[in-house]
Amino acid sequence: MPTSIITTDDLRDFKMELLDDIKKILAKQATGSLKKYLKSSEVMEMLQISPGTLQNLRINGTLPFSKMGGIIYYDIEDIQKVMRKNRVHHITE
Template sequence: MPTSIITTDDLRDFKLELLDDIKKILTNQSQGRLKKYLKSSEVMDLLQISPGTLQNLRLNGTLPYTKVGGILFYDSEEIQKVLNDNRVHHGLNS
């Protein structure tokens, strides 16, 4: 098996590429650019919820979903709508 030597220049280049990729991801998230449809694992990561909580949100009708085959998909715009509709404003005089 051939060996390849990694130099400090290689590591620096890798670091710069990795930082660029992370910046792109963070920029897309901060600009609200999500994929149109998210899988369950992506929704759980996005909302920081457990599989059981996601299931409860599906079953009680809070979070709409589409099932294709055995895979559940969630519309990212619907997730944002649910979050906006359930926003709690404290200390506002109405």
């Protein structure tokens, strides 16, 4: 595998691209143009979980959902609320 040399200019360019991407995401969120409801496949991809895990979250009441025409939808705010509620602040071993 060939070796690439990364310069400080390359890092600066990467930083600027990354900041631009973050600004775009924040702007979308502020204007409300981000999706409010996600389908199961989108939630599984976002949380990196399996279909079975998502089903368990529904069954045990951890993650609220709506079902219309056989398609299950999840409110993005509910997902964020569950993530905040289950945040681990300190682990002691």
